[in-house]
Amino acid sequence: MDKRKALKKGLIFTAFLALIVFISGVALTVTYRLVQDRIIQQKRIKVEKMIKGIFSDMTDYTYDKDEDLYLIYSSGNLIGYAFLAKGKGYGGEIDILVGLEDENTVKGIRIVRHSETPGLGSRITGDFFLAQFKNINIDDVFLKSEGGKIDAITGSTISSKAVTEAVYKAAKEKVRLLEK
Amino acid sequence: MNIFKELKKGIIELNPTFVLVLGLCPTLAVSTSVDNAIGMGISATFVLICSNILISAIRKFVPRLVRIPTFIVIIATFVTIVQITLQAYLPPLYEALGIYVPLIVVNCIILGRAEAFASKNPVLYSIADGIGIGIGFTVALILISFLREVFGTGRIRLFGHEIFKLPVLGSHPLLVFILPPGAFLVIALILGLFRYTGVIKGE
Numbered sequence: 001m002d003k004r005k006a007l008k009k010g011l012i013f014t015a016f017l018a019l020i021v022f023i024s025g026v027a028l029t030v031t032y033r034l035v036q037d038r039i040i041q042q043k044r045i046k047v048e049k050m051i052k053g054i055f056s057d058m059t060d061y062t063y064d065k066d067e068d069l070y071l072i073y074s075s076g077n078l079i080g081y082a083f084l085a086k087g088k089g090y091g092g093e094i095d096i097l098v099g100l101e102d103e104n105t106v107k108g109i110r111i112v113r114h115s116e117t118p119g120l121g122s123r124i125t126g127d128f129f130l131a132q133f134k135n136i137n138i139d140d141v142f143l144k145s146e147g148g149k150i151d152a153i154t155g156s157t158i159s160s161k162a163v164t165e166a167v168y169k170a171a172k173e174k175v176r177l178l179e180k
Numbered sequence: 181m182n183i184f185k186e187l188k189k190g191i192i193e194l195n196p197t198f199v200l201v202l203g204l205c206p207t208l209a210v211s212t213s214v215d216n217a218i219g220m221g222i223s224a225t226f227v228l229i230c231s232n233i234l235i236s237a238i239r240k241f242v243p244r245l246v247r248i249p250t251f252i253v254i255i256a257t258f259v260t261i262v263q264i265t266l267q268a269y270l271p272p273l274y275e276a277l278g279i280y281v282p283l284i285v286v287n288c289i290i291l292g293r294a295e296a297f298a299s300k301n302p303v304l305y306s307i308a309d310g311i312g313i314g315i316g317f318t319v320a321l322i323l324i325s326f327l328r329e330v331f332g333t334g335r336i337r338l339f340g341h342e343i344f345k346l347p348v349l350g351s352h353p354l355l356v357f358i359l360p361p362g363a364f365l366v367i368a369l370i371l372g373l374f375r376y377t378g379v380i381k382g383e
Contacts, residue, residue, distance in 0.1 A: 013246045020250050024257040031261050035268035042271045113275065117359065 190312025
């Protein structure tokens with residue numbers, strides 16, 4: 001008799017928890033459906049703003065899904081490419097948007113996402129650092145200590161190196177694709 | 181029992197950070213700037229009020245043995261709602277708070293209030309408790325992050341606008357305050373100061 005009672009109690013608990021989880025699932029699905037479009041839109045706006053920051057004369061762009069490449073146009077003419085590069089920084093992954101003018105030149109870069117130390121590595125998002133990537137030959141995208149043309153940020157060599165390495169590697173890879 | 185008292189106690193007598201000393205992990209992590217502190221404070225307060233209301237409303241139906249998993253599911257649901265809403269409407273804040281939004285789920289302040297207060301008291305009082313504790317948490321976060329930002333960067337920036345910049349500290353900030361050790365130092369010093377001056381009485 002006792003066993004039966006315990007079983008019944010257990011079933012009630014299980015049913016109660018299942019009901020709670022079910023309600024929670026419904027609430028989350030509804031919320032997600034409501035804001036889904038806006039999240040996608042926000043991501044697009046952000047990337048668009050960053051591309052515009054690199055290519056100031058951009059009027060239009062298309063996204064090539066297979067090559068993961070943004071093609072940048074200015075009144076109908078192709079003026080460059082943009083793509084995302086991933087670097088391994090001090091605090092985690094760094095997502096970098098790289099703009100290429102042609103097969104040899106980097107037009108500029110922007111940091112999309114990072115988790116570097118605030119006040120130190122986070123300065124990779126600052127103008128001082130980013131401006132160095134303006135119209136630079138891909139082969140010069142190394143720190144000065146490695147024979148390149150980029151000044152590392154004082155106290156954040158790892159973050160600086162992560163950015164230059166990621167930009168160089170991704171740019172070379174895309175150029176190989178483009179030349180095909 | 182009166183509602184005003186429940187509201188006030190969370191700010192001073194039962195301040196979650198300085199008296200209960202709960203939820204220190206997110207406090208240490210997000211108090212690097214006043215911006216983050218406000219964002220985290222408001223998000224946590226919202227979750228706290230919502231979870232307090234719901235938990236208090238269903239407190240008579242929840243079987244005692246499974247109350248903790250029930251609370252966790254309810255809190256996790258509200259946190260996820262906050263997370264996707266921030267992502268949709270305030271992406272810069274969402275990025276600044278990073279991993280700490282999902283971590284509100286395990287913020288022991290919220291589960292603590294659910295267990296200690298909302299599961300035993302009527303809805304109205306639970307709302308007051310949530311608001312009070314939420315304000316207490318937010319104020320503590322702002323106080324800590326203000327000191328850390330001032331010493332660690334020499335300036336205060338609010339939502340992208342610079343409020344002020346100190347002359348010497350601005351160019352030579354004491355970086356340690358922004359880094360994790362600074363969080364421990366600042367929290368310990370504030371706690372010590374409050375206890376010493378008797379503003380807050382320890383148990």
